[in-house]
Every structure is written in C-alpha cells, then in structure tokens.
Amino acid sequence: MYIVLEGIDGAGKSTQTDLLNDWLESLGYKTKKMVEPTTSDIGKLIRKELKNPDATGDINQQMLTLLFAADRLTLKEEIMDAKGSKDIILISDRSFYSSICYQNNSSIDSSWIYEVNIHTPRPDLTILLDLDEREAITRCDREEAFENLQFLEKTRNNYLSLKGTEENIEIVDASLSLEMVQENIRKIIKEKLDL
Numbered sequence: 001m002y003i004v005l006e007g008i009d010g011a012g013k014s015t016q017t018d019l020l021n022d023w024l025e026s027l028g029y030k031t032k033k034m035v036e037p038t039t040s041d042i043g044k045l046i047r048k049e050l051k052n053p054d055a056t057g058d059i060n061q062q063m064l065t066l067l068f069a070a071d072r073l074t075l076k077e078e079i080m081d082a083k084g085s086k087d088i089i090l091i092s093d094r095s096f097y098s099s100i101c102y103q104n105n106s107s108i109d110s111s112w113i114y115e116v117n118i119h120t121p122r123p124d125l126t127i128l129l130d131l132d133e134r135e136a137i138t139r140c141d142r143e144e145a146f147e148n149l150q151f152l153e154k155t156r157n158n159y160l161s162l163k164g165t166e167e168n169i170e171i172v173d174a175s176l177s178l179e180m181v182q183e184n185i186r187k188i189i190k191e192k193l194d195l
C-alpha cells in the first residue's frame, strides 16, 4: 500500500510520517519511508533551485514541474512494489499532488502537470494535513522561496480543492496537538486497513 502525507510547508508532515511509521511497524507491518524531493541528483538540483528567490516565477515553475516529475520517477519501482503488496506499507512525505498544488502557476495549465506525471503511480490513500498558512509559516525556516505567506495561502487552497476532484483524500486538522493529529491519522488508516 502506498500512503502519502501532504500539506503546505510547516504542516508537520515529517514528524507525523515518523510517528505513523513507528506505529505501523509496532503492528507488525513491513514499512518504508519515502521523501520527495529525493536524494537523487535530480533531487539535489531541485533543492538548489528552491533556494532561488525567483522559484515562484513562471519559467522556474515550469522547469520545476519537469524536474519534480523526473525526480519522482526515480521512486517508481519502489512504489510499484508496495502497491502490489499487502504486507509492505510505503509512507511518503509528498507525492505528485505537491506538484499539482505548488506548481499551480497562472502560466501553467494544470492538465499539463497531470500529463507530465502520467507515469507516476497514484497513492492508495492521501492524508492532507491542513493548517492555516499563518501558523505554518511560523514553523518554517524561510530558506526556500515557497515559504512565504501569500504563496502558502494559495497552495493551501489548492490542496483543499483537491478533495472535490481526487479520490482517496482525507483531510486532518493539523492545528491540533501532535498527539491528536497522529490519533486522527491512525483512525483513517485503521479504516483503510480494516483494523
């Protein structure tokens, strides 16, 4: 199974991914954690580009769309192995939904983002950690160009509108305590795994 945690910068994905991983392991599942952007050469190039103050500009966002899509394909085999298995649970911090929401620039037609990601497997379950951008920004180090209030507000709205168009997306209120957020995530997963 391929489970994804999504949300804007500062929503708490990495902490919740770790807690979820430990819990699933304690239940006896074979788990794997995954993070996008990856540590591949393409991922390293992306990290460099994210520090560019003009990363939110038209041409940079078009370029990033392609880089993120290519970077994601480096994970394809691992994702396919988990999707075809009942025992392996892959927990990913981000997926192609990040591209749909972050690269949603006025110069980019979202159907093009779907198209360049057509060869990436779709998550079996996506948990959207939803947090007000003003709260989220206080948890960011603001080193990357996307970590600004206006951009995160737009991105958050893009995430919330995914619920209406995509399947298997559940929203969790990330403003609650760390423990409560984890508990709510576990409830959703228990239902998905029939526990």
Ligand code: TYD
Binding pocket: 009, 036, 037, 050, 068, 093, 094, 095, 096, 097, 098, 099, 100, 102, 103, 144, 146, 147
């Ligand atoms: P992030 O998960 O925030 O990494 P870190 O916690 O190490 O900063 O990801 C880095 C940034 O990349 C984040 O601002 C979201 C952005 N991003 C996209 O814009 N599109 C994508 O497809 C992905 C995977 C990430």
